[in-house]
Amino acid sequence: MKTALTIAGSDSSGGAGIQADIKTMTANGVYAMSAITALTAQNTTGVTDIVEVTPEFLGKQLDSIFTDIYPDAVKIGMVSSAGLIKTISEKLKFYHAKNIVVDPVMVSTSGSKLLQDDAVETLKNDIFHQAILLTPNIPEASVLSGISIINEADMIKAAKIISKEYGCAVLCKGGHSINDANDLLYYNHEYRWFIGDRVDNKNTHGTGCTLSSAIASGLAKGMDLQGSIEFAKEYVSGALWAMLDLGKGSGPLNHVWNVYTDAKIINK
Numbered sequence: 001m002k003t004a005l006t007i008a009g010s011d012s013s014g015g016a017g018i019q020a021d022i023k024t025m026t027a028n029g030v031y032a033m034s035a036i037t038a039l040t041a042q043n044t045t046g047v048t049d050i051v052e053v054t055p056e057f058l059g060k061q062l063d064s065i066f067t068d069i070y071p072d073a074v075k076i077g078m079v080s081s082a083g084l085i086k087t088i089s090e091k092l093k094f095y096h097a098k099n100i101v102v103d104p105v106m107v108s109t110s111g112s113k114l115l116q117d118d119a120v121e122t123l124k125n126d127i128f129h130q131a132i133l134l135t136p137n138i139p140e141a142s143v144l145s146g147i148s149i150i151n152e153a154d155m156i157k158a159a160k161i162i163s164k165e166y167g168c169a170v171l172c173k174g175g176h177s178i179n180d181a182n183d184l185l186y187y188n189h190e191y192r193w194f195i196g197d198r199v200d201n202k203n204t205h206g207t208g209c210t211l212s213s214a215i216a217s218g219l220a221k222g223m224d225l226q227g228s229i230e231f232a233k234e235y236v237s238g239a240l241w242a243m244l245d246l247g248k249g250s251g252p253l254n255h256v257w258n259v260y261t262d263a264k265i266i267n268k
């Protein structure tokens with residue numbers, strides 16, 4: 001069985017973060033492991049508190065994982081402070097981690113800040129150059145590129161700036177667009193659109209976490225980058241089409257839509 005590791009924050013409501021990642025990897029046949037950066041007290045309406053682990057404890061989790069069950073791919077999600085980012089950077093280098101997908105989580109759908117301002121530079125300098133792929137959403141791509149993004153041409157421009165700066169592929173996700181859900185991949189002076197029909201579903205908590213961990217699952221199974229993105233996009237679309245409706249706010253996706261027949265409530 002292929003293996004994948006998520007380094008991210010815990011979402012007590014189970015829709016995003018570590019929980020979304022483990023569900024996604026498991027539903028796609030990959031053995032999932034986790035190194036938890038922080039606990040969030042969170043539900044579909046918002047985040048009420050965050051408790052970080054210490055960099056030392058995060059380092060011990062990573063040592064335990066890499067010295068025993070080596071991950072075929074690594075997904076990095078919420079890492080809120082510079083000390084934790086530095087620990088991840090050192091450990092990933094030390095263990096020669098491969099297939100690293102970074103979702104530069106900055107703000108939750110519900111509006112809470114999940115990355116401290118002074119940690120953005122550390123994330124850029126210490127992590128991005130180790131990644132095979134960065135998956136910013138439109139607001140994150142705007143912060144990372146320094147340009148405002150209002151149309152598809154801007155998405156290409158921003159992804160190109162980020163890709164050139166950090167020498168890795170960049171997938172600018174279009175979930176924050178209004179009319180469609182088209183994601184833009186830029187790498188090696190080339191770009192490609194991954195076209196997605198917009199699903200009319202208000203429950204989109206954890207779409208970004210789910211997409212990046214599905215991409216990591218694809219890479220772990222030996223798919224190439226573009227094949228992994230195609231597969232991940234189909235998986236997220238299916239999980240939105242399944243129309244799970246839980247909680248009072250923006251609810252979670254149905255991560256097992258592709259596994260259980262009785263979970264396939266597809267309204268397509």
Ligand SMILES: Nc1ncnc2c1ncn2[C@@H]1O[C@H](COP(=O)(O)OP(=O)(O)OP(=O)(O)O)[C@@H](O)[C@H]1O
Pocket residue numbers: 016107108109136137138173174175176181182183196197198199200201204205206207208209210211233236237240
């Ligand atoms: N309503 C939708 N219909 C279809 N696809 C969607 C929809 N919303 C988001 N997506 C897709 O989900 C993936 C995540 O995109 P999005 O831009 O929402 O990321 P994000 O903002 O990081 O997510 P998160 O809500 O977890 O923070 C992308 O592939 C995007 O195209």
Ligand SMILES: Cc1ncc(COP(=O)(O)O)c(N)n1
Pocket residue numbers: 008009010011016017018040042077078105107108109110114204205206207208209
């Ligand atoms: C622990 C954790 N990680 C990531 C997100 C982002 O997901 P979303 O933007 O859907 O709230 C989150 N809310 N919580």
